[in-house]
Structures are given as structure tokens and as C-alpha cells.
Amino acid sequence: MFLVLCVLSLAFIAPVLVVLMNSFKDQFSISSDEAFHFPTGDTFVGFQNYVGGVEKTDYWNAFGCSLSITVCALAVIVLFTSMTAWYVTRVKSRYSSALYYGLIFSMVVPFQMVMFSMSKLANMLHLDNPAGLVALYLGFGAGQAVFLFSGFVKSIPVDIEEAALIDGCSPIQEFFLVVFPILKPISITVAILDAMWIWNDYLMPYLVIGSDYKTVPIAVQYLQGGYGSKDMGAMMAVLVLSIIPVVVFYLFCQKYIIRGIVAGAVKG
Amino acid sequence: MRTAGRGPKSARPRFPSDREAPMQKALKKYAAFFTLPTLLAFAVAFLAPFLIGIYLSFTKFSTITDAQWVGFGNYAKAFEQGGDFLHSLGFTACFAAITIVSINGIAFLFALMLTRKLRGTNFFRTVFFMPNLIGGIVLGYIWQLILNGVLYHVGQTVISDATYGFWGLVVLVNWQMIGYMMVIYIAGIQNVPQDLLDAAAVDGASSGQVLRHVTIPMVMPSITICLFLTLTNSFRLFDQNLALTGGQPGKDSAMLALNIYQTFYGTPGYEGVGQAKAVVFFLLVAGIALLQLRLTKRKEVEA
Numbered sequence: 001m002f003l004v005l006c007v008l009s010l011a012f013i014a015p016v017l018v019v020l021m022n023s024f025k026d027q028f029s030i031s032s033d034e035a036f037h038f039p040t041g042d043t044f045v046g047f048q049n050y051v052g053g054v055e056k057t058d059y060w061n062a063f064g065c066s067l068s069i070t071v072c073a074l075a076v077i078v079l080f081t082s083m084t085a086w087y088v089t090r091v092k093s094r095y096s097s098a099l100y101y102g103l104i105f106s107m108v109v110p111f112q113m114v115m116f117s118m119s120k121l122a123n124m125l126h127l128d129n130p131a132g133l134v135a136l137y138l139g140f141g142a143g144q145a146v147f148l149f150s151g152f153v154k155s156i157p158v159d160i161e162e163a164a165l166i167d168g169c170s171p172i173q174e175f176f177l178v179v180f181p182i183l184k185p186i187s188i189t190v191a192i193l194d195a196m197w198i199w200n201d202y203l204m205p206y207l208v209i210g211s212d213y214k215t216v217p218i219a220v221q222y223l224q225g226g227y228g229s230k231d232m233g234a235m236m237a238v239l240v241l242s243i244i245p246v247v248v249f250y251l252f253c254q255k256y257i258i259r260g261i262v263a264g265a266v267k268g
Numbered sequence: 269m270r271t272a273g274r275g276p277k278s279a280r281p282r283f284p285s286d287r288e289a290p291m292q293k294a295l296k297k298y299a300a301f302f303t304l305p306t307l308l309a310f311a312v313a314f315l316a317p318f319l320i321g322i323y324l325s326f327t328k329f330s331t332i333t334d335a336q337w338v339g340f341g342n343y344a345k346a347f348e349q350g351g352d353f354l355h356s357l358g359f360t361a362c363f364a365a366i367t368i369v370s371i372n373g374i375a376f377l378f379a380l381m382l383t384r385k386l387r388g389t390n391f392f393r394t395v396f397f398m399p400n401l402i403g404g405i406v407l408g409y410i411w412q413l414i415l416n417g418v419l420y421h422v423g424q425t426v427i428s429d430a431t432y433g434f435w436g437l438v439v440l441v442n443w444q445m446i447g448y449m450m451v452i453y454i455a456g457i458q459n460v461p462q463d464l465l466d467a468a469a470v471d472g473a474s475s476g477q478v479l480r481h482v483t484i485p486m487v488m489p490s491i492t493i494c495l496f497l498t499l500t501n502s503f504r505l506f507d508q509n510l511a512l513t514g515g516q517p518g519k520d521s522a523m524l525a526l527n528i529y530q531t532f533y534g535t536p537g538y539e540g541v542g543q544a545k546a547v548v549f550f551l552l553v554a555g556i557a558l559l560q561l562r563l564t565k566r567k568e569v570e571a
Contacts (some may be wrong), residue, residue: 110550116317116539140314171294200406201403246402256352
């Protein structure tokens with residue numbers, strides 16, 4: 001069985017290794033007939049593809065853009081949706097039910113349904129910049145986040161919160177000093193799930209800020225577009241560069257990622 | 269600062285609603301603080317576009333402001349005989365059916381293998397899960413390279429025929445999703461109470477029987493959620509489709525999401541049709557998801 005798993009692992013890593021290997025070859029040697037050939041003396045070009053790829057896509061800018069958007073969006077989502085989820089779970093009113101069910105509903109609606117109107121609306125409201133995109137991610141990610149937070153809040157005994165109120169806390173103090181710290185595990189879950197979504201998202205950034213800014217997925221797709229010949233070397237290099245941060249992130253946060261996925265699924 | 273007012277301790281019976289009332293009143297004053305940011309973002313990003321989208325599906329338009337009512341005309345056009353939308357629908361449905369079965373079957377198998385306390389379980393879990401972290405666009409191009417390299421030997425490319433695109437996508441999505449579902453199944457399997465397994469062993473059950481009668485029923489909630497995730501994921505697939513084949517040849521390998529996108533942005537005059545297709549797409553996805561949840565929830569067993 002161990003052997004079987006080893007073979008399977010190799011099969012799973014193989015595609016990435018093939019891309020890695022090709023990223024060191026001259027761009028005209030990455031054609032379909034030579035896709036699986038190891039770089040030789042003739043075809044090896046060192047890091048040339050990486051330099052070229054980074055230049056063509058303005059990769060570091062795209063990376064910075066992706067990073068800042070993802071980090072800001074995560075902070076905004078965790079902060080505002082936890083507050084909303086707490087309110088919606090603790091207060092029984094028509095407003096709160098309407099908001100909750102509206103948010104849950106948005107989880108089953110595919111992006112294509114809203115993409116056109118959303119991008120036009122974003123344009124009209126001057127949200128077609130990275131800051132606006134972060135607000136849009138809040139709106140779009142609120143459904144799942146509130147769902148996950150609510151599930152968790154329901155399991156917190158009301159007594160703790162009541163005690164705080166009796167002691168003279170305002171609800172704001174109560175939320176930030178008492179409730180929010182207890183929400184840490186589910187906050188991490190929400191952050192991980194949303195990080196994976198936002199970092200890799202192509203269509204929404206493309207439609208909303210694509211004409212002025214690039215994120216990593218947009219940069220990758222950019223190499224494909226155009227009617228000239230595709231620079232396969234640059235493509236391979238950029239693919240590798242796109243995979244590295246994700247792998248690093250995983251290796252550092254493995255425990256939380258796995259926990260987050262399981263928690264997300266269980267609450268679902 | 270309000271203090272909670274309660275009657276003299278001996279006089280009133282305590283009901284939950286009594287205890288909630290002070291907190292409810294205190295919180296309600298802060299409704300705006302706690303919910304406004306989310307509500308505003310939600311309204312702009314989802315609610316308004318959704319409602320506008322429904323309206324627009326009945327109109328002919330190019331920007332939102334020049335819409336002209338055409339009733340069900342767009343829907344008729346979307347479903348016209350021999351149209352690409354129906355083709356995409358068939359393609360997507362087949363794709364979903366195949367990937368749901370293969371992903372969940374293989375992921376479950378892997379999960380069984382990785383819950384046997386073998387050496388290096390962590391390493392294997394990392395390897396199988398890794399593809400899931402990679403973005404759809406990147407995945408599409410990785411597999412485009414590999415598949416074109418393989419297909420070269422039969423003189424084809426991944427876009428020379430929609431069949432190659434189809435199976436290419438199947439392989440890609442399996443590679444991407446198996447690890448994710450496997451992680452969920454591992455957690456589910458690990459949660460099966462050991463005493464149940466022991467009891468079954470004592471009763472002389474074979475491992476096959478244990479699997480069918482103890483493990484699987486107990487893991488049903490994980491199966492529900494994995495089926496839900498693979499189902500919604502397969503139907504909504506976009507990035508990978510765009511990168512791997514771009515819908516080619518022609519529009520033959522475009523799944524529903526890509527088809528709608530190309531209708532909106534690649535076919536002038538067809539924006540209304542695109543929106544109508546999107547409404548149908550939404551009803552389809554929502555309907556199937558709800559149906560699946562209802563069917564599998566019934567099969568879940570309490571410990």
C-alpha cells in the first residue's frame with residue numbers, strides 16, 4: 001500500500017515537475033513534440049524565461065496587487081461579517097431574518113448571473129479600483145462567511161454575553177472584548193477559505209479592474225491573449241512563479257488550512 | 269449603561285424570552301453599526317446586480333440604461349434548436365456526472381488508505397491536496413502543456429476536438445479536487461466511533477461489510493457535503509475551461525459558464541440573451557443543489 005501511495009504521489013506531482021522542467025528550456029523547444037524532454041545543452045536557457053516572463057507581465061506588480069487585495073479583503077470580510085453574523089444570530093427580527101436568508105441565498109447563485117450588472121454598477125459607483133474590488137469581495141463573500149460565523153455564534157452560550165451587558169458593557173465593547181476573541185477558530189477558517197478563493201480569482205478582478213490593474217491570474221491569462229505567437233517559455237516561468245507562493249503558504253499554514261476545510265465542510 | 273431589569277427573584281418564572289429581551293433591546297440600537305457595511309457591500313455586489321439581471325434578461329440592451337423590453341425573446345433565442353447553449357448544457361451535465369463520481373470515488377479510496385496509520389501520511393496528504401491551492405487559470409495551462417504533449421503522439425491537440433477538451437477537463441478537475449474531498453473524507457472517517465468498529469469486528473464482520481454497514485453510513489454527512497461541493501463546482505467551472513481550451517474548437521468545448529461569458533462579451537447584440545442564459549443557469553444550479561441536499565440529508569445517520 002505504501003508503494004501504491006508513492007506511485008500515486010509521483011503521478012500527482014508530475015505535472016508540476018514537467019512545467020518546472022520546461023521553464024528552463026528555450027521557448028521554441030517547449031512545443032508539443034518536445035514537451036516531455038529534459039533540457040539539454042542546446043535547449044537550456046537558465047533563468048531567461050523567468051526574466052522575460054516577469055517583464056512581459058509586470059509580475060511583481062501583479063503579485064503585489066493580488067497580495068494587497070487578498071489581505072485587505074480578508075480583513076474586511078472577517079471583521080464585518082462576524083459583526084453581522086453575531087447581530088443576525090442574537091437579534092430576532094424580520095430585518096435580521098431577511099438579511100440572513102438573503103445572504104445564504106447568494107451562495108447558490110453563480111457569478112455569471114450578476115457579473116455584467118455588477119461590473120457596470122461598479123463602474124458607475126467608481127468602485128472599479130482595488131479598494132472597490134475589496135468592497136465587492138465583501139459583498140460577494142458575505143454569504144458563506146456569515147453562514148459559517150452564525151453557526152459558530154449559535155454555539156456560544158448567551159450567558160457570557162448577558163453577563164457582560166449586566167456589567168455595563170455596550171454591545172460594541174461586548175462584541176470586540178468578549179465575542180470576537182471566542183470566534184478566532186472560525187475566523188481562521190473563513191480567512192483560509194476566502195484566501196484560496198480571492199487569490200486565485202480571475203473573472204471578477206478582470207471585469208472590475210482588469211483594464212488598469214493586473215492580479216496574478218490576470219497576468220497569467222495575459223500571456224495567452226494576443227494573436228502573436230505565445231511565448232511558451234515565459235508562460236512556463238510565470239506558471240512556476242504562480243505556484244510557489246501558494247505552496248509556501250500551504251507549508252506554513254498546513255494545519256490551519258486542513259482544519260479550516262474540515263470545519264467549513266462540517267458546518268456546511 | 270442599562271442594567272437588565274428583572275422582577276424580584278422569587279416572583280416570576282424565567283422564560284428564555286425574558287432573558288433575551290434586555291440583550292435584544294440593547295443590540296437593536298446598534299443594528300446599523302453591526303450590519304450596515306456588510307449590507308451595503310452585499311446590496312451593491314449582489315442584490316442590485318441580481319435584480320437588475322433578472323430585469324435585463326427580458327430586455328435587449330448593451331449598457332444597462334438603453335434596455336428595451338423584449339419579453340421572453342431572449343430565452344427563446346437561447347434555447348433555439350441546434351444552439352450552442354443546449355450543447356453546453358449537455359457537455360456540462362455529462363462532465364458533472366462523470367467528475368462527481370470519479371472525484372468522490374477516488375477521494376474516498378485515498379481517504380481510506382490514509383487513515384491506516386501508514387508512514388508518511390502527512391506527506392501524501394500534502395501531495396494530493398496541493399493541486400487544490402493552484403488557481404484555475406494556472407491549472408488550465410499546466411494541463412494544456414501536458415495534454416498537448418501526450419496528444420501529439422496521435423497527431424491531435426486538446427482543441428482539435430471537443431472530446432479531447434472534455435476528457436482533458438475531467439482529468440484536470442479530478443487532479444484539482446481529489447485532495448480537497450479526501451481531506452473531508454479523512455476527517456469523516458476518523459470520526460467514526462472506534463467502539464462501533466470494534467463491535468463490528470467482534471461480530472465477525474469482514475472489512476467489506478464494515479465499510480458498507482458501519483463506515484459509510486457514519487460518514488454520510490461528509491458524503492453530502494462533498495457531493496454538494498463537487499456538483500456546484502463542476503457546473504460552475506469557468507477559469508479552467510477558459511485556460512485549457514477557451515471553448516475551442518469553435519464553441520464546442522465551452523461549458524455553461526464560459527458559454528454565457530462569450531455570449532455577453534464576444535457577441536454584440538446578444539447581451540440580453542446572455543443574461544437570460546445566466547438566469548437559466550442560476551435556476552439550474554440552485555435547483556440541482558437543493559435537490560441534492562434534500563436527497564442526501566435524508567440518508568444521514570445520527571451516531
